[in-house]
Amino acid sequence: MLKPFVTLFVLVAALIAPLSAPAAELRFGAFPSSDPDKLLAVMQELGGYLTEKLGEPVNVVITRDYSETAARLGEGSLDLAWLGALNYVQVVDEVPGTRYLATYVNRSVATGIVAPYYHSVVVVAANSGIDTLADLKGKRFAFTDPGSTSGYAYPSYLLRKSGIDPNHDLAKVFFLKRHDRIVEALLSGAVDAGALADDVYYGIRERYGDALKVIAQSDPIPMVAVVASRRLDAKIAARVQEALAALPPDHPFCRKMREVFGWDAAGFQIHDDALYDSVRAVYGRR
Amino acid sequence: MSFRFRLIAIVVVAIVALAGLNLAALDQVRTLDTENFAAHRAEARRLVATRLSEFFDELDSTAINLSKPREIVNALAAADNEALYDWSSAFVGNADHTMRVTKIAFVDNTGFVVARAPDEFRFGDNVSASLLFRQTKHDGSFVGIAPIDGKPHLVATRVLRKYDDLPVGGVAVSTPITPKILSILAGTDTVVLSYVDSDTAISSTGTLPAGHAISGVDLAVPQGRGHFRLDFLPDARRERMLRLQSALSFGAIGASLMTLGALLFTLRRQLAPYQTIVGGLLEYANRATGLSGLRDRLARLRGQPGEVGQVADALSQMIDQVDANFRSIARYAGQMEEMARADALTGLANRRGIEEALEGEIRRMRRYGGHFAVIITDIDHFKSFNDRFGHPTGDAILRCFAEILHANSRTTDVISRWGGEEFLLLCPDTRLDAAAAHAEKLRAALQGTAFPEGARITASFGVAECTPSDTLATLVARADRALYQAKSEGRNAVCASASLRD
Numbered sequence: 001m002l003k004p005f006v007t008l009f010v011l012v013a014a015l016i017a018p019l020s021a022p023a024a025e026l027r028f029g030a031f032p033s034s035d036p037d038k039l040l041a042v043m044q045e046l047g048g049y050l051t052e053k054l055g056e057p058v059n060v061v062i063t064r065d066y067s068e069t070a071a072r073l074g075e076g077s078l079d080l081a082w083l084g085a086l087n088y089v090q091v092v093d094e095v096p097g098t099r100y101l102a103t104y105v106n107r108s109v110a111t112g113i114v115a116p117y118y119h120s121v122v123v124v125a126a127n128s129g130i131d132t133l134a135d136l137k138g139k140r141f142a143f144t145d146p147g148s149t150s151g152y153a154y155p156s157y158l159l160r161k162s163g164i165d166p167n168h169d170l171a172k173v174f175f176l177k178r179h180d181r182i183v184e185a186l187l188s189g190a191v192d193a194g195a196l197a198d199d200v201y202y203g204i205r206e207r208y209g210d211a212l213k214v215i216a217q218s219d220p221i222p223m224v225a226v227v228a229s230r231r232l233d234a235k236i237a238a239r240v241q242e243a244l245a246a247l248p249p250d251h252p253f254c255r256k257m258r259e260v261f262g263w264d265a266a267g268f269q270i271h272d273d274a275l276y277d278s279v280r281a282v283y284g285r286r
Numbered sequence: 287m288s289f290r291f292r293l294i295a296i297v298v299v300a301i302v303a304l305a306g307l308n309l310a311a312l313d314q315v316r317t318l319d320t321e322n323f324a325a326h327r328a329e330a331r332r333l334v335a336t337r338l339s340e341f342f343d344e345l346d347s348t349a350i351n352l353s354k355p356r357e358i359v360n361a362l363a364a365a366d367n368e369a370l371y372d373w374s375s376a377f378v379g380n381a382d383h384t385m386r387v388t389k390i391a392f393v394d395n396t397g398f399v400v401a402r403a404p405d406e407f408r409f410g411d412n413v414s415a416s417l418l419f420r421q422t423k424h425d426g427s428f429v430g431i432a433p434i435d436g437k438p439h440l441v442a443t444r445v446l447r448k449y450d451d452l453p454v455g456g457v458a459v460s461t462p463i464t465p466k467i468l469s470i471l472a473g474t475d476t477v478v479l480s481y482v483d484s485d486t487a488i489s490s491t492g493t494l495p496a497g498h499a500i501s502g503v504d505l506a507v508p509q510g511r512g513h514f515r516l517d518f519l520p521d522a523r524r525e526r527m528l529r530l531q532s533a534l535s536f537g538a539i540g541a542s543l544m545t546l547g548a549l550l551f552t553l554r555r556q557l558a559p560y561q562t563i564v565g566g567l568l569e570y571a572n573r574a575t576g577l578s579g580l581r582d583r584l585a586r587l588r589g590q591p592g593e594v595g596q597v598a599d600a601l602s603q604m605i606d607q608v609d610a611n612f613r614s615i616a617r618y619a620g621q622m623e624e625m626a627r628a629d630a631l632t633g634l635a636n637r638r639g640i641e642e643a644l645e646g647e648i649r650r651m652r653r654y655g656g657h658f659a660v661i662i663t664d665i666d667h668f669k670s671f672n673d674r675f676g677h678p679t680g681d682a683i684l685r686c687f688a689e690i691l692h693a694n695s696r697t698t699d700v701i702s703r704w705g706g707e708e709f710l711l712l713c714p715d716t717r718l719d720a721a722a723a724h725a726e727k728l729r730a731a732l733q734g735t736a737f738p739e740g741a742r743i744t745a746s747f748g749v750a751e752c753t754p755s756d757t758l759a760t761l762v763a764r765a766d767r768a769l770y771q772a773k774s775e776g777r778n779a780v781c782a783s784a785s786l787r788d
Binding site for chain 1: 365
């Protein structure tokens, strides 16, 4: 007989709880490039870590895309955000007052060095007879996506610097969206060359051996930045920065990164906004 | 014979008519069947043509569906292989299970294949040299048959336009022409659908129907090369039915003919005795056989059961009767003949009889040699006896005279009444002198004989021997002259012609 009342109580409590919670709750936004669930699983590890370190609840919010993320940082409905290099540069431009906190770092598959950046490589079939970027004239080239930093912006910049205008000097440019599809397309001969993140390239070397080769490497590409909204209290922001820098490499977050995205995550380093100047150069900003 | 003929003719006509009706019925069944089959063919052709056009429609509508969404147009404009692949793979069916679209390709304005399904990583090739590309680019679309990857495909293409205006490339939706597809389009295994062009021939049965197809029609292709051909195979069930019908009909005809044969055989057996009878009678009528031949024939039928036997018996009896009658008639005729040659009063040969005998003897002598003689005798003064005693006595005297001649002659001698009271004797194998002696013997016998009414009768005799040059007339004339001589010498005398000067 009590059951309906218990149910009602639980419902009411659930509705009232957010309003009655302490205002110190933080929202950490991230938007997916592919599967939102995977991203959420990884980010919740980070959220859990920060909650523990700050003593304040840090909730992970999966936003739809960059614009939504930028807008919410601006209005303060997000306190923290996880942004790729290009988006970082954009948000600094577009949402004044957004503060840089830290840069995610990776252990390079190729070199084993922990660094806040990685590279894009131009890859061709080993037997293609293509050895330099100049040889790419009149060839078919595969990028991932026009919005991709490592899959388009940096390699495109690299080509241009070598005198190859992707829009005119190549026979055809294809956008294959995913790095693994570029590998498949290269192996099947659908394209002559493609741009890959170096991690991806070195990751597949075990599987495909020497079928592919690198003919050029891009400038270092800064890794994901964690930013704080200008509306977030500076002290809390500093505590977040501190907590991130202290994240141990064996933390479940790093393990999850490896599991889900294959990135050999090594935690966070605190650099400054200048780390992202190469991005500004590549995108022709400033 | 003609009755039998007519009877057989009736039976034959009846049975031939039956057989004819049967054949006509079979022919009608065949005609109906042929008409049905023609209708069936027309229907099959219509169905296949419809399926084919529906298939093209499906390809075309898929091409349209893939050419309209702005997302797809933009993806092609941006060479977004992944998006295009996702779209196209959603529209590609499995060739083994459906007759739907099995290949989709997006091609940009320059002929580069930007994405393909189901081959995700087969793209980047340039098809600008192909007729299909050029035709699509020129016309905005293509529905028909075109070679894709070197093999004929059912294809529909559309140009994709940014802002519904600027062409950014095209989409090709296709299915290779395979035996499987053709058999689905054919719908039934009694037809063979084939695709034929200058280098390829593909058929729903795997092989092109060579000679075993009953007939075929061509189906046009909306655009592009080659054509479809629909061939109709013999339908085993229908063939069986026709065979059964034929067997039934020919069986019926066979039974009719057997019945006819049996009937003819029976008729022949039944009618054979009648034929024997009639045949015998006809032969008899044609004088091909005599009564005895006829009777022999009928004898074979004696004792035949039933009517025939009775008829044969009756006929035999009739024939016996007729034969007996004929015999009596013949006998009677012989008697008549004899009577004609004999003298009624004396019973001796008459003038005609003796003339015949003489002629015969003359012919015989001329042929075989030998000799004979004749004696003519005439009762002396017979006229006065007749006058005195009357005719009956005269006749009695003549009869008596004849008796004496007969009694005193050899059996081989032919004695005849020559006329009136004149008698002539033919003496075969007798010379003149022997004949004269014989005449003398007769003359003497007369003298010693008592005649009726006590009359004294004498006679004169003239004898002549036949010579090879004699005719009846000269012989008799010589004997006559001798008789005349005897008369003139006083009667009751014998005179031989040799003693006369001829």
